[in-house]
Amino acid sequence: MANAQPLLSVRGVSKAFLGVSALENVDFTLQAGEVHALLGENGAGKSTLIKIITGAYRRDEGEVLLEGTPIHPRDVVDAQKLGIGTVYQEVNLLTNLTVAENLFLGRQPKRFGLTDVREMNRRSRAILDTYGLDIDVTAPLANFSVAIQQVVAIARAVDISGKVLVLDEPTASLDAHEVEMLFAVVRQLRARGMGIIFISHFLDQVYEIADSITVLRNGRLIDTVPVAGLDRLKLVSMMLGRQLEADIKRTIDPNTAKSEPLVSLRGLGKRGSVDPLDLDIRQGEVVGIAGLLGSGRTETAQLVFGIERADSGTISVGGAPVNMTSPRKAISQGFAFCPEDRKTDGIVGDLSVRENIIFALQAQRGWMRPLSRSEQEALADRYIAALDIRTSDREKPIKFLSGGNQQKVLLARWLATNPRFLILDEPTRGIDVGAHAEIIRLIIDLCERGMALLVISSELGELVGYSSRIIVLRDRKMVSELTGDEISTDHIMKAIASHGATGEAA
Amino acid sequence: MKNSKYLPLLATFVVFVLGYVICISVFPNMLSTRVAGNLLTDNAFLGITAVGMTFVILSGGIDLSVGSVIAFTGVFLSVILRDTSIHPLAAFAIVLVLTTAFGAAMGGVIFFLDMPPFIVTLAGMFLARGISYLLTTESVPITHPFYSTLQEIYIRMPGGGRLTLIAMIMLAVFALGIILAQRTRFGTYVYALGGNLTSAQLMGVPVAKTTIGIYALSGFLAGLSGIVFSLYTSAGYSLAAVGVELDAIAAVVIGGTLLTGGYGFVAGTFLGICIQGLIQTYIVFDGTLSSWWTKIVIGLLLFGFIALQRGLMWMSERSARNMRHASAAAQASGA
Ligand SMILES: Nc1ncnc2c1ncn2[C@@H]1O[C@H](COP(=O)(O)OP(=O)(O)OP(=O)(O)O)[C@@H](O)[C@H]1O
Numbered sequence: 132m133a134n135a136q137p138l139l140s141v142r143g144v145s146k147a148f149l150g151v152s153a154l155e156n157v158d159f160t161l162q163a164g165e166v167h168a169l170l171g172e173n174g175a176g177k178s179t180l181i182k183i184i185t186g187a188y189r190r191d192e193g194e195v196l197l198e199g200t201p202i203h204p205r206d207v208v209d210a211q212k213l214g215i216g217t218v219y220q221e222v223n224l225l226t227n228l229t230v231a232e233n234l235f236l237g238r239q240p241k242r243f244g245l246t247d248v249r250e251m252n253r254r255s256r257a258i259l260d261t262y263g264l265d266i267d268v269t270a271p272l273a274n275f276s277v278a279i280q281q282v283v284a285i286a287r288a289v290d291i292s293g294k295v296l297v298l299d300e301p302t303a304s305l306d307a308h309e310v311e312m313l314f315a316v317v318r319q320l321r322a323r324g325m326g327i328i329f330i331s332h333f334l335d336q337v338y339e340i341a342d343s344i345t346v347l348r349n350g351r352l353i354d355t356v357p358v359a360g361l362d363r364l365k366l367v368s369m370m371l372g373r374q375l376e377a378d379i380k381r382t383i384d385p386n387t388a389k390s391e392p393l394v395s396l397r398g399l400g401k402r403g404s405v406d407p408l409d410l411d412i413r414q415g416e417v418v419g420i421a422g423l424l425g426s427g428r429t430e431t432a433q434l435v436f437g438i439e440r441a442d443s444g445t446i447s448v449g450g451a452p453v454n455m456t457s458p459r460k461a462i463s464q465g466f467a468f469c470p471e472d473r474k475t476d477g478i479v480g481d482l483s484v485r486e487n488i489i490f491a492l493q494a495q496r497g498w499m500r501p502l503s504r505s506e507q508e509a510l511a512d513r514y515i516a517a518l519d520i521r522t523s524d525r526e527k528p529i530k531f532l533s534g535g536n537q538q539k540v541l542l543a544r545w546l547a548t549n550p551r552f553l554i555l556d557e558p559t560r561g562i563d564v565g566a567h568a569e570i571i572r573l574i575i576d577l578c579e580r581g582m583a584l585l586v587i588s589s590e591l592g593e594l595v596g597y598s599s600r601i602i603v604l605r606d607r608k609m610v611s612e613l614t615g616d617e618i619s620t621d622h623i624m625k626a627i628a629s630h631g632a633t634g635e636a637a
Numbered sequence: 638m639k640n641s642k643y644l645p646l647l648a649t650f651v652v653f654v655l656g657y658v659i660c661i662s663v664f665p666n667m668l669s670t671r672v673a674g675n676l677l678t679d680n681a682f683l684g685i686t687a688v689g690m691t692f693v694i695l696s697g698g699i700d701l702s703v704g705s706v707i708a709f710t711g712v713f714l715s716v717i718l719r720d721t722s723i724h725p726l727a728a729f730a731i732v733l734v735l736t737t738a739f740g741a742a743m744g745g746v747i748f749f750l751d752m753p754p755f756i757v758t759l760a761g762m763f764l765a766r767g768i769s770y771l772l773t774t775e776s777v778p779i780t781h782p783f784y785s786t787l788q789e790i791y792i793r794m795p796g797g798g799r800l801t802l803i804a805m806i807m808l809a810v811f812a813l814g815i816i817l818a819q820r821t822r823f824g825t826y827v828y829a830l831g832g833n834l835t836s837a838q839l840m841g842v843p844v845a846k847t848t849i850g851i852y853a854l855s856g857f858l859a860g861l862s863g864i865v866f867s868l869y870t871s872a873g874y875s876l877a878a879v880g881v882e883l884d885a886i887a888a889v890v891i892g893g894t895l896l897t898g899g900y901g902f903v904a905g906t907f908l909g910i911c912i913q914g915l916i917q918t919y920i921v922f923d924g925t926l927s928s929w930w931t932k933i934v935i936g937l938l939l940f941g942f943i944a945l946q947r948g949l950m951w952m953s954e955r956s957a958r959n960m961r962h963a964s965a966a967a968q969a970s971g972a
């Protein structure tokens with residue numbers, strides 16, 4: 132196929148933001164009928180490249196050819212008209228509009244010059260049907276989970292794109308089942324001769340779906356290679372420019388299991404959200420929470436942190452019962468919570484990296500006792516180094532960081548409060564393989580220094596690596612608690628599945 | 638709940654019905670088409686410009702210039718009809734082009750210079766008022782016979798009430814406004830801008846065109862409102878319609894539209910206008926109350942509605958979250 136005209140080709144594209152180069156002389160070629168993965172560390176320039184292709188950014192140099200003709204999309208609409216549909220990394224759709232309006236925004240079917248709402252709803256249902264999604268398309272998008280919103284965004288982009296479909300980390304908030312559904316659609320589109328650009332930090336997914344891979348590093352093209360026969364370690368070293376160290380497995384000190392629990396939950400639950408559960412978390416312990424999306428993992432964390440009010444049970448901290456009525460209360464107990472939906476929660480775009488990092492700590496100290504500038508800078512620098520946050524300097528507004536680096540800043544914000552008890556909801560989502568390892572090492576390190584942690588993750592391998600104990604949730608119930616040798620991905624999968632077989636009727 | 642977006646509208650409706658029931662129980666005479674007809678006529682100009690304001694607020698903006706534009710329109714018409722022999726219809730066309738262009742220009746400044754609508758339209762407010770002063774500082778009567786013809790057009794309603802031409806124009810503007818908001822691409826774009834600007838942009842909403850269109854529409858309707866106002870008062874005066882922009886904003890907010898944009902309905906604004914009209918009518922019937930009571934009651938209502946909206950937002954967020962749990966769980970168990 133090498134001699135066939137490529138569907139899309141990018142030649143010598145460069146882009147700088149305020150003098151800082153984000154892309155330098157990058158070439159990229161997408162064939163019709165292929166899924167092409169674009170890989171690289173956080174801040175490598177992946178999103179920037181696709182924003183140039185889709186008209187959201189203007190390139191400084193270079194050219195983009197679609198089927199051999201140079202294109203200069205002025206804006207996203209232009210690119211859509213050319214048949215390029217996109218799911219952007221940081222964009223949720225418009226939650227105040229209905230599902231159907233989101234799917235058809237800008238191309239609503241018309242009748243007598245007016246929007247034909249009935250037709251629009253009918254077609255929306257048909258589109259979502261192909262994703263196995265049966266929801267009320269006339270309800271505002273805000274009523275649905277992030278995962279469903281993501282599926283709607285994908286459905287919209289697929290429906291718009293005639294030639295090229297760009298997916299920038301589309302799977303970050305999807306569960307395995309939804310990912311499968313998405314991939315089925317992507318395969319269909321590929322068979323129809325479309326070209327698909329796929330960005331992800333999940334290498335398993337890349338190996339499953341992609342035909343070829345282009346790797347970027349620091350804004351430069353490293354190589355484009357076919358997936359077949361590509362060695363995984365080689366790929367990772369292409370991305371990072373170094374070898375990744377071997378998997379980390381924690382050694383657990385048997386004595387911690389005997390100490391007094393720092394946080395204990397007794398019959399804690401909330402009707403319609405989480406069934407009552409008992410759990411003890413000790414200092415120097417990482418308790419992992421596993422389960423499918425919607426199994427009540429995040430809800431459990433929210434109960435503990437006082438975001439949702441429990442209607443049964445008690446929480447005690449250091450033996451004394453605490454009425455956890457609000458996050459403030461939780462913070463005053465030395466709790467911290469890094470939420471899952473970091474796309475929307477918590478980023479203050481115009482504030483600098485430094486200000487975003489000290490935010491929670493400052494709030495905890497009270498605004499009457501400001502941190503001195505040098506303390507702030509020291510803290511910021513420490514976490515920028517510890518989490519390998521890629522930014523030209525600490526005073527850069529956070530909105531100019533790449534998606535993954537923004538997430539690291541938020542993680543840093545909560546770490547900076549130096550809590551006794553830290554809850555992390557999907558801490559490695561959207562974070563590249565290199566930084567992944569950093570974060571896991573950090574979790575282990577914090578724990579060894581005596582912090583108590585509760586970590587929710589969909590990446591079972593990772594969870595197994597650092598957890599002292601793992602609880603498995605299913606249908607908002609705790610169905611299993613794994614300790615010692617039971618901690619393995621197999622056991623977790625079994626716990627999820629075996630109870631699933633009986634609970635299916637629900 | 639899906640219907641939560643209709644709740645503020647419903648609340649406004651309930652307030653209106655309650656208010657009407659109270660009025661009637663105190664003054665049974667208020668239950669007549671005559672009162673209803675007067676209410677619509679007296680508030681026609683306010684209603685028309687409030688429709689424009691609804692679009693502006695839905696998009697997350699604000700338009701402070703409309704009161705001045707109404708005054709400008711009246712002054713322009715009275716002066717041009719006094720000094721030239723041009724037909725009023727032609728004068729209407731000219732003034733509508735001017736006010737629409739004025740609105741479009743403000744929209745352009747807001748978008749291209751990335752300036753807050755509050756500042757830009759505040760400047761527009763002073764500018765339009767200033768130009769009116771330049772034209773004339775005194776109240777100029779309009780005596781053209783065509784005006785009398787227009788003023789005499791009405792439909793007699795059962796019960797003796799009159800639905801005047803200007804009331805009909807207002808009702809038509811509301812009807813068209815509802816269709817524009819709910820059934821056209823432009824309308825959806827307006828909601829999209831109010832929802833989230835960045836998302837709207839990346840989803841391909843033509844932000845420039847829509848922003849300019851919204852302020853042009855508001856300018857056009859302020860011009861139309863000015864024409865109606867001149868028909869209502871048979872004069873043009875540069876000090877007229879001071880503070881009408883605030884009455885319009887109040888009607889929009891009482892009508893259940895969120896000041897931050899993205900949520901609300903044109904129909905709600907109609908109810909907002911009716912509620913304001915009702916209070917005025919009550920005060921007229923009472924005869925002893927100062928007309929400032931209108932302002933006081935509207936002030937209280939505004940507080941009430943903003944509190945209600947907060948409460949509703951809070952409740953719907955909670956129920957949305959519960960729905961999300963439910964849908965996510967349904968998904969998971971389907972897996
Ligand atoms: N609008 C902007 N203004 C200034 N700098 C920017 C802007 N957008 C991106 N950058 C910078 O360009 C570089 C590349 O960012 P980009 O978003 O393309 O990374 P990415 O490869 O998508 O990373 P991630 O995996 O974290 O999403 C980063 O250093 C980022 O800080």
Ligand SMILES: [Mg+2]
Nearest residue numbers: 178220533534
């Ligand atoms: Mg990115």
